[in-house]
Amino acid sequence: MTTLEKNPTPVREDMPLSGPRLPAYAPLLAVVAAIAVGGALALVLGAGVVAAAFLAIVAFVVLLPLWSRIVEGKRSAVDRLVAALVWVALLAAIVPLVSLIWTVVSKGAPALSADFFTYSMRSVFGDAQGGIYHALIGTVLVTIAATIISVPIGIFTAIYLVEYGTGSRLARSITFLVDVMTGIPSIVAGLFAYALFVLFFGPGVRMGFGGSVALSLLMIPVVVRSTEEMLKLVPGELREAAYALGVPKWRTITKVVLPTAMSGIVTGVTLAIARVIGETAPLLIIAGKTDSVNFNLFDERMATLPVFIYYSYTQPGLPASAGHERAWGAALVLIAIVMILNVLARVIGKAFAPKTGR
Amino acid sequence: MPSTDTVKAPPPDREPAVKKRSTERPGDRIFRGTAVGAATVILVALAGVAIFLTVEGLPGLTAEPDAMSGQASFAGYALRLVYGTLLAAVIALVVATPLSIGMALVISHYAPRRLATPLGYVVDLLAAVPSVVYGLWGILFLGPRMGDLFRWLEENLGFIPLFAGPAAGSGRTIFTAGLVLAIMVLPIITAICREIFAQTPKLHEEAALALGATRWEMVRMAVFPYARSGMVSATMLGLGRALGETMAVAMVLAASGTGFVTLNLISTQNPNTIAANIAREFPEATGTSVNVLIASGLVLFVITFAVNFAARAIVARSGKKMNR
Numbered sequence: 001m002t003t004l005e006k007n008p009t010p011v012r013e014d015m016p017l018s019g020p021r022l023p024a025y026a027p028l029l030a031v032v033a034a035i036a037v038g039g040a041l042a043l044v045l046g047a048g049v050v051a052a053a054f055l056a057i058v059a060f061v062v063l064l065p066l067w068s069r070i071v072e073g074k075r076s077a078v079d080r081l082v083a084a085l086v087w088v089a090l091l092a093a094i095v096p097l098v099s100l101i102w103t104v105v106s107k108g109a110p111a112l113s114a115d116f117f118t119y120s121m122r123s124v125f126g127d128a129q130g131g132i133y134h135a136l137i138g139t140v141l142v143t144i145a146a147t148i149i150s151v152p153i154g155i156f157t158a159i160y161l162v163e164y165g166t167g168s169r170l171a172r173s174i175t176f177l178v179d180v181m182t183g184i185p186s187i188v189a190g191l192f193a194y195a196l197f198v199l200f201f202g203p204g205v206r207m208g209f210g211g212s213v214a215l216s217l218l219m220i221p222v223v224v225r226s227t228e229e230m231l232k233l234v235p236g237e238l239r240e241a242a243y244a245l246g247v248p249k250w251r252t253i254t255k256v257v258l259p260t261a262m263s264g265i266v267t268g269v270t271l272a273i274a275r276v277i278g279e280t281a282p283l284l285i286i287a288g289k290t291d292s293v294n295f296n297l298f299d300e301r302m303a304t305l306p307v308f309i310y311y312s313y314t315q316p317g318l319p320a321s322a323g324h325e326r327a328w329g330a331a332l333v334l335i336a337i338v339m340i341l342n343v344l345a346r347v348i349g350k351a352f353a354p355k356t357g358r
Numbered sequence: 359m360p361s362t363d364t365v366k367a368p369p370p371d372r373e374p375a376v377k378k379r380s381t382e383r384p385g386d387r388i389f390r391g392t393a394v395g396a397a398t399v400i401l402v403a404l405a406g407v408a409i410f411l412t413v414e415g416l417p418g419l420t421a422e423p424d425a426m427s428g429q430a431s432f433a434g435y436a437l438r439l440v441y442g443t444l445l446a447a448v449i450a451l452v453v454a455t456p457l458s459i460g461m462a463l464v465i466s467h468y469a470p471r472r473l474a475t476p477l478g479y480v481v482d483l484l485a486a487v488p489s490v491v492y493g494l495w496g497i498l499f500l501g502p503r504m505g506d507l508f509r510w511l512e513e514n515l516g517f518i519p520l521f522a523g524p525a526a527g528s529g530r531t532i533f534t535a536g537l538v539l540a541i542m543v544l545p546i547i548t549a550i551c552r553e554i555f556a557q558t559p560k561l562h563e564e565a566a567l568a569l570g571a572t573r574w575e576m577v578r579m580a581v582f583p584y585a586r587s588g589m590v591s592a593t594m595l596g597l598g599r600a601l602g603e604t605m606a607v608a609m610v611l612a613a614s615g616t617g618f619v620t621l622n623l624i625s626t627q628n629p630n631t632i633a634a635n636i637a638r639e640f641p642e643a644t645g646t647s648v649n650v651l652i653a654s655g656l657v658l659f660v661i662t663f664a665v666n667f668a669a670r671a672i673v674a675r676s677g678k679k680m681n682r
Contacts (some may be wrong), residue, residue, distance in 0.1 A: 017492035025404055025526045028436035032629060037430075050503070051560070066460075074589060075572055075575065076572060078572070078574055079572035079573055079575070081575040081576075082540055082573075082574040083468060083573070083574070085460060086460040086461070086463045086464050086491050087468070088460070089456065089457045089458075089459075089460025089461055089464070090460065090464045092460050093457055093458075093461055093481075093484070093544055093548075094480060096500075096541050097480065097483065097484050097487075099495075099499065099540075100491070100492070100495045100499075103498075103499045104494075115500060128410060129554060134539075139391050140573055152396070153396045153397075153399050153639075154649075155394075155402070156392055156393045156395070156396030156397070157396045157397045157399075157400055159393045159396075160393035160394055160397040161397070162395055163393070164390055164394070165394075165397070169396075170397065171397075174397050174400060174401065176670060176674070177401065177404055178400060179666075179670045179673075180404075180663060180666045180667055181400070181404060182666075183595065183598040183599065183602070183662055183663075183666035184407070184602070184659070184662065184663075185601070185602020185603070185604065185633060185658060185659070185662055186602070186604060187602065187604040187636050187637060187655065187658070188407065188411070188602065188655050188658060188659045188662070191408075191636070191651075191655040192406065192407045192411060193409055193412070194414075194652070195413065196406065197412055198414060199410075199413075203643070203644075203648065207535075208442060213433065217407070220403070222427060226402070227623070233421065238436045240653035248383050248385055248386055249386050249389070249390075250383075250385045250386050250389035250390075251385070252389075254389075254391070274486060275486075277487075278487075278488025278489070278490065278491070279488070279489075280488070280489060280490040280604070280605040281489075281605055281608075281633070281636075281637050284605075284637055284640070284641060285637075285640050285641070287625075288641065289641065296622075301415075306490045306605075308488055309491070309494065310605065310609070313493075313494060313497070313609065314609070326415075328494070329379065330611055331490070331494055334488055334490075334491065335488070335491055336488060337488070338486050338488060341481075341484050341487065342482070342483075344399070345585050347433060349435075
């Protein structure tokens with residue numbers, strides 16, 4: 001005890017162990033200051049709200065690092081600058097999304113009514129009551145046909161890739177090509193369907209089924225990818241247990257592997273449907289545009305929701321406001337369908353995930 | 359992968375057992391055949407895209423000038439459209455790439471976990487909005503607001519050729535189209551970058567932090583070197599999407615025919631893109647103009663195929679490197 005008191009540890013006041021730090025509330029303070037600066041500048045320059053927000057963001061990105069540079073030093077200042085920048089990037093991406101959803105909901109909601117869903121556009125002139133009945137029917141039929149084509153092909157391809165083809169040259173090239181296929185522009189898929197059907201039906205062919213073929217070209221890679229991921233997650237022990245019981249391989253796949261992966265596969269298929277249901281370009285080319293209800297996929301033009309939106313906007317008729325209102329209403333319906341499918345996919349994935357029992 | 363053949367204990371000295379093993383059950387043979395068949399359909403479909411587009415596009419190569427918006431040769435016609443396509447895609451990437459990398463960093467490294475998951479959903483939401491809705495929003499909401507900005511740019515920065523004007527008040531220019539494209543490719547680039555950033559070995563990150571690096575220094579020295587090739591390929595996949603995106607551009611961009619070859623981003627005289635040109639012209643086209651449009655579609659297919667091919671090749675190569 002006494003020795004310790006005789007030799008106290010020398011503390012050098014000029015060399016502290018930690019550098020000076022900004023207080024924890026510094027970013028908040030900088031936000032407030034930036035808003036004040038932005039508002040003041042906007043008032044002086046006579047700019048609008050958007051310009052004021054922009055100025056405030058710039059002020060924030062400058063202020064906080066500057067303060068940090070004075071108190072904490074250069075490295076911290078750079079750190080804070082980057083942190084501010086990445087959050088601004090996030091904001092810049094979310095603002096358009098919010099604005100888009102707000103615009104669609106506020107402009108589309110007035111158009112919605114029971115009649116909007118049960119009327120087609122047949123002989124609708126001016127602002128008479130018209131609706132999206134024909135387009136809804138078309139979208140549903142075309143999408144169902146596309147699903148019927150692409151789900152078996154997609155699932156069987158994934159089965160081949162995971163269960164049979166591991167490591168083979170064919171499997172590797174297919175994996176690669178499926179990846180490349182996800183990047184095919186949708187309009188090229190439409191042109192392909194047209195070029196294919198022209199050979200059988202002659203120039204100027206338009207039919208709903210062509211749209212289904214084009215959509216399945218876009219849908220197959222999504223289904224293959226998600227199914228493949230899910231099949232890979234099925235533990236090898238399950239397969240081996242089935243083999244050990246003398247179960248044939250194909251029975252193992254249909255009775256053990258597929259049921260285990262089912263929730264994931266259904267999720268993937270739902271997401272794939274959500275992806276293609278909003279596709280416009282291929283349907284514009286091969287399914288065409290009509291004002292009447294058409295239940296036959298293999299004959300004549302077929303209206304679909306996205307194409308309806310496009311034409312309601314570009315050829316609104318007179319008065320144009322009626323056509324534009326229908327376009328916004330249909331856009332709201334389309335977004336709602338896509339969002340519901342997305343949520344549904346997640347719910348399926350969560351609710352029916354295989355129980356591990358642990 | 360477990361071995362696929364039924365493994366049997368070798369019987370003492372009887373040969374027939376070997377023979378029996380090589381016979382496949384009929385059910386197995388049919389199932390295997392179906393799976394291989396389905397996989398081959400994909401190859402056939404991809405080849406079919408190239409073949410049918412070529413067959414229907416060939417007559418377009420020698421079409422009369424009035425089927426090609428007055429251009430004397432198909433090469434001239436296609437090159438002008440390719441210019442517009444590339445310009446719009448470049449604008450989109452210049453805007454989207456830094457934003458996406460920032461967003462991906464927020465989700466993977468900056469945001470607290472409780473916030474990161476909903477942010478991931480928001481990015482997915484951005485990807486789920488149909489392109490025709492983006493087009494509608496771009497033309498009726500974004501366009502008029504961009505028009506004001508363009509007038510300001512023309513007045514204050516008009517000496518730069520990019521902003522020479524005269525400014526389009528409707529805002530329906532290649533610049534606005536590029537911005538809408540940027541919003542559309544953002545989720546693609548963000549999703550891939552975020553996945554790769556999250557794969558950075560934790561030990562590298564912790565080592566950097568333990569040496570006293572700030573968070574940014576850690577990202578720069580541990581995360582970016584690891585994710586470089588992934589970031590490149592993510593950008594290229596975004597490029598592929600931006601090149602082929604149709605409806606948003608067709609609606610937002612006010613251009614007809616082959617458009618103008620110009621660097622001026624804010625005027626009423628805009629370049630046109632391949633996809634938008636097809637979408638606008640095809641429904642009314644007849645005769646050889648159909649073949650011309652299909653031929654231009656083939657050009658687009660070849661370009662996007664090459665871009666995607668390169669991007670995937672980079673991913674595959676770096677994947678191999680990581681597994682080592």
